[in-house]
Amino acid sequence: MISILDGFSEALHLLLTFDASLFEIVLLSLRVSLTAVFFSALIGLPLGALLAVLKFPGRPVLIVLINAFMGLPPVVVGLIVYLLLSRSGPLGVLGLLFTPTAMIIAQTMLITPIVASLTRQAISDLWVEYRDLLHSFDAKPWQIMKTLLWEGRLSMMTGILAGFGRAIAEVGAVMIVGGNIDHATRVLTTAIALETSKGNLGLALGLGIVLVGIAVVINILTLSVGHVVGRQTAQGQIL
Amino acid sequence: MNFLRKILFMLAVALLMAMSQAAHAQSSTITIAVTTSFENSGLANMLLPQLLEDTGLEVRLVVVGTGQALKLGENGDVDVVLVHAKQAELAFIEAGHGTERIEVMYNDFILVGPADDPAGIRSVTKVTEALSLIASSQSLFSSRGDDSGTHKKEISLWALADIDAENIESDWYRSTGSGMGATLNMAAASNSYTLTDRGTWINFSNKQELELLFEDDPPLHNQYSILLINTERHPHINAEGARTFADWMTSEQGQQVIGGYRLQGEQLFQPNAGEDNGQS
Numbered sequence A: 001m002i003s004i005l006d007g008f009s010e011a012l013h014l015l016l017t018f019d020a021s022l023f024e025i026v027l028l029s030l031r032v033s034l035t036a037v038f039f040s041a042l043i044g045l046p047l048g049a050l051l052a053v054l055k056f057p058g059r060p061v062l063i064v065l066i067n068a069f070m071g072l073p074p075v076v077v078g079l080i081v082y083l084l085l086s087r088s089g090p091l092g093v094l095g096l097l098f099t100p101t102a103m104i105i106a107q108t109m110l111i112t113p114i115v116a117s118l119t120r121q122a123i124s125d126l127w128v129e130y131r132d133l134l135h136s137f138d139a140k141p142w143q144i145m146k147t148l149l150w151e152g153r154l155s156m157m158t159g160i161l162a163g164f165g166r167a168i169a170e171v172g173a174v175m176i177v178g179g180n181i182d183h184a185t186r187v188l189t190t191a192i193a194l195e196t197s198k199g200n201l202g203l204a205l206g207l208g209i210v211l212v213g214i215a216v217v218i219n220i221l222t223l224s225v226g227h228v229v230g231r232q233t234a235q236g237q238i239l
Numbered sequence B: 001m002n003f004l005r006k007i008l009f010m011l012a013v014a015l016l017m018a019m020s021q022a023a024h025a026q027s028s029t030i031t032i033a034v035t036t037s038f039e040n041s042g043l044a045n046m047l048l049p050q051l052l053e054d055t056g057l058e059v060r061l062v063v064v065g066t067g068q069a070l071k072l073g074e075n076g077d078v079d080v081v082l083v084h085a086k087q088a089e090l091a092f093i094e095a096g097h098g099t100e101r102i103e104v105m106y107n108d109f110i111l112v113g114p115a116d117d118p119a120g121i122r123s124v125t126k127v128t129e130a131l132s133l134i135a136s137s138q139s140l141f142s143s144r145g146d147d148s149g150t151h152k153k154e155i156s157l158w159a160l161a162d163i164d165a166e167n168i169e170s171d172w173y174r175s176t177g178s179g180m181g182a183t184l185n186m187a188a189a190s191n192s193y194t195l196t197d198r199g200t201w202i203n204f205s206n207k208q209e210l211e212l213l214f215e216d217d218p219p220l221h222n223q224y225s226i227l228l229i230n231t232e233r234h235p236h237i238n239a240e241g242a243r244t245f246a247d248w249m250t251s252e253q254g255q256q257v258i259g260g261y262r263l264q265g266e267q268l269f270q271p272n273a274g275e276d277n278g279q280s
Helices: A004-016 A020-053 A059-069 A074-086 A102-134 A142-150 A153-169 A172-178 A188-197 A201-232 B002-020 B037-040 B043-055 B065-075 B086-094 B127-136 B149-160 B181-189 B197-203 B239-250 B252-260
Strands: B029-035 B059-063 B080-083 B099-113 B142-143 B172-174 B192-199 B210-214 B221-229
Touching: A004 A201, A020 A102, A020 A142, A020 A153, A059 A102, A059 B080, A059 B181, A074 A102, A074 A172, A074 B127, A102 A142, A102 A172, A142 A153, A142 A201, A153 A188, A153 A201, A153 B080, A172 A188, A172 B065, A188 B181, A201 B181, B002 B080, B002 B172, B029 B037, B029 B065, B029 B239, B037 B043, B037 B059, B037 B172, B037 B181, B037 B197, B043 B059, B043 B192, B043 B239, B059 B192, B065 B080, B065 B086, B065 B149, B065 B172, B065 B221, B080 B086, B086 B099, B086 B221, B099 B127, B099 B181, B099 B239, B099 B252, B127 B149, B149 B252, B181 B192, B181 B197, B192 B197, B192 B252, B221 B239
Parallel strands: B029 B059, B029 B080, B142 B172, B142 B192
Antiparallel strands: B080 B221, B099 B192, B099 B210, B099 B221
């Protein structure tokens, strides 16, 4: 029987020996999840701001849906993307199945609701605070959204980090649309699942510890950037 | 403000560059859907480098259960399928999803269970007897329950023993709904019996109290076959690469590599391309 300590020693061993395949897997994990975070921010931030500021028919329904989609099971997202990208599916001609691009699409679908929903919440709070001021300037809706997004940037960062956390940690979606192909689509989480299935629990745990370590580093980096920006603009609002 | 803009801009550029590197399909690459038992045995690590050296063909393995592998083949998402479930394979060809079924090798299934063997299957000679003993003593049994080749085999073995496994409504029979490795992990944790292919078992490193308790009975034969996908339905697949793969696997060279593969001193697969042995 292996213990948690074995996991730590495996993790240490992998890191100290600069294991080449580990390096490859970590890089792909970061590439896929960070790209997914980038696109989900591109979609989720404006969408969240729009939902917070503008009143339009169907808005409450959309808000409920986006909040509910925060809990989308990764396997379901994986299946939907598989059905879209399968050779027999509507986007099959693109030949994207079992590529990192397919994994990025799946993770973007998975985390955009998280970014959008947390953004909407933060912007709504700010909107209450700034409403009179912005109205007195006679600001256009897009100017209001831009201002509020900028003022709430540190809260947005929390939303984006939450999205990143979900993306880097999920296994269900990337397993289905990526296929866990060695040297092509294997990421940390699918490698962990594979090693567990082989009964290599120590190695699986070691990879898990590496994953947690990466998440910690990314969070520290983001927080540091947040502090620098906060100081530069003399904004009191730190995370 | 400028600082953040610069960072965002740099990030955006870096990400777009990363995106543009997305894998390009090469003509000398094929994607194969294989069963977990094939991958877990470790044979792939032997075969694929040799295949690359002999033919220049690079293989990308998508490791799934037989049910999903056949589905991927049916949808044209892979270039070739390598599985072990004869009935399902014949149905696959029958339905026109595939054009050819090529037998390449076999290994065997075994029953593993807790070392103290509460059902007493160690001494029997027929797998049907062993399963009857497990059922009558109500000893814990972990079933894959995932419609994989191994699961299909297990159901057919229970049927040989006149037990309808799909309708066992009892606590001793546990359907795990997961892969071979996960099922072995659960069997080890709960000290239950399970059916596994020999390759996965030997390669499995979390055995705990589990031991090999029953082996060597003809019904436990496990035939692996290559299925070529119907190019009329899926013209985009790399049929040439798939043919190269099938030819090499059935060639003298390929068969030698298969037969020569040893894991912890044991031969795992018997090459049998071209032999019509009629077994399933």
